[in-house]
Amino acid sequence: MNRPVRVFGVPMDLGADRRGVDMGPSALRYAGLTAELDSLGLTCDDGGDVSVPSPVTTDPTEGQPSEGRAKYLGATERVCRELADDVAAAVEDGHFPLVLGGDHSIAIGTVGGVARDRDLGVVWFDAHADFNTPATTPSGNVHGMSVAAILGSGSFAGGWAEAPAVDPENVAIVGLRDVDDEEGRALRESGVTTYTMTDVDQRGLPDVTRDALAVAADGTDGIHVSLDMDFLDPAEAPGVGTPVRGGASYREGHTAMEIVSRTAGEDLASLEIVEVNPILDDHNRTAELGVELVASALGKRIL
Template identity: 85%
Template structure:
């Protein structure tokens, strides 16, 4: 990594059912993120945390679209707008933004900030598709709508805070799927988004899948955003996540995927976020420590 990194915390838990992911940024920092970046020769500039309202001070029913349900949508919009501004400023200053979540709804802000002045590809490592809309979601949780929001699907169409017009569905790739809702899956199959399930990973191997994903996301774009939901990993490796799903990537597979992304992208890595670390559910901060290790691999750390 030949560019400085600016770290932002987004202690957001409004997009999820379980409380606790708001402590994710603190847990990741406590796990030694700054020291790890320093050891790579990266100048880590910490931009602090974006302000997030408390659920107890927020109306969960505010901001619902005409059809469907999206909890805390007004508050989520406000947070994502602030985060997008911070990320856009970091990009303008020549930094690579590294955003620490928080639940996955913060990706709406990260991507919109990075994509303001460039065509952006996205590689999304996740057990879930995050492709629901307010009309299809069974839960109303916005962290399950992030990809749909970024692509302007359903009631997110034309929204100036969520929909990122410079992100083409053909340049969006999801890796690691193993828990997808019925309507969400049908919409994903009909879209131009590329999706790799864990069955695909088992059959082809994660290295081949990751290489294909990077090529698809970078085709004709000015950079690629890497979004890492820690539930991409198997719960035996990352127990401290809000929505664990068995059958995920192993410890070594996680590092391999990040190392391949780093090698293939090089200077085309536009930004990265690590989300859904929940210290309440963790075991001695294992998941946050793994998040730090994976961030280092994505930013250039090698065994030799």
Template identity: 65%
Template sequence: MDRPVHVIGVPMDLGADRRGVDMGPSAIRYGGLADRIEAAGITCRDGGNVRVPRPEQQTADLGETVDGGRAKFLPETKLVSERLADRVASARRKHALPLVLGGDHSIAIGTVGGLDADSLGVLWFDAHGDCNTPATTPSGNVHGMGLAALLGEGSFADLPWARAPAVSAENVAVVGLRDLDPGERDFLADSDVSVYTMSDIDTRGVTSVVSEALSVVTDGVDGLHVSLDLDWLDPDEAPGVGTPVRGGVTYREAHAAMELVHEQSQELSALELVEVNPILDEHNRTAELACELAASALGDRIL
């Protein structure tokens, strides 16, 4: 890759119901992210962290929204998303690749908001659908609404800071899905989002699934955003995540997927790593794995 990588940390856990993922950016950096990237022959610059309000100083917003639902800390999420979008846009103007470190998965709203593509493909590696809206969420946690926000679903259609007009459902793929809420199941069944469950990976193999997903999301678009939630992996591989779900991909399957991201995508617009929770981790192994997977997505190889 001939562009430098610009690291942006977002120590955010306002979108989740469990504390700890706000320490994810520090854990990933401590895990050797810069060394991994530079060992692959890529310049790595660290721009520090986006400022995030402390949850202890906020009052969770449990009130009514436009469509009669709820979304906790929505004003604070808006603030962080706008700050992150500005940082991502600045990195892009400098012809660098934004590598965004979460934090909970609501940060994807800000990452995508800072990209300048006219049409954008989104490849979403996750155990969860993240396509609840304030009306369908059972928890009110915005980290389960990020994809719905980008697609302008429900009340997000009236929130310009959240929806991403460059993102269309037919250029979005969710890979590794294995835990859905009822509202998410209904939405995905009726949408043009391409969904690949863990059963698909079991049956077809991870390289076949990811290769097809990449073909779908990059068809006719100007850019590609890859969002990697570490709970995509099995908890035996990545124990330190915000919302673990058994039955995820293996260590080698995850690396094979990231290698395909590099091989099949002509140019990444942004890459993000989210939901690393060092409180739940074992000797920082999940954060170190995140560093390895980022390097694979950027072109690092065994030989």
């Protein structure tokens, strides 16, 4: 990494049922993010927080599609459009965008901004597929639709959320262990490459991560890495929006991020970390682990 880092916070929890992930950016900063980046010799420019409306004063039905439901979709669109503009400007200025969430719906904005001027591959570390659409979602929560939205699935086709420069064949999801039935059927037909925790158990996370990066890099101009902290096991990261048992261990998480750094190198176009929920955390340990993982992805080594 030889680019300056520009940090953006997106304190949003409109895409989730549980309140609290809106405090994720503050928790990550409090956990020493800037100092960690400084220790790597990286110039860090904090661009502040994107403005996010309060759910108390926001109509959850605004922007609803004609079929299905997607709560707070109108407000999510406004936030993601602003984030996409900020990220695109950072890329144009030669900065590396590091985005702090917030719920995972913010990835629509991050990817939309980075993919404006390049064909982009995506590696998505997550317990969930985030491949529901308004027509298939059991909850209406947009953070469970992010990948589908970016790829223009269902009612997202041709809309504001779709990133045409992202091909499903260049998207890999790592760590799956909680997938809805309709979501799973759509995912199998999508062209997206998936690695469940069974694949991780059988093959090992290093091999899976290298394969996922190869999928994202094939014919693209850069790789976006989206790290949902529920990729980790709740024993390691208790403060997340939707914890699922059976995730990656502390050391596996670092290994995956170290492989991202070594393998992607300068092809790593952007990084985001999402779903840190301090309300559910234990002495900010999830945010502290998140900062460590960011450092590993940006080049920190044991020796």
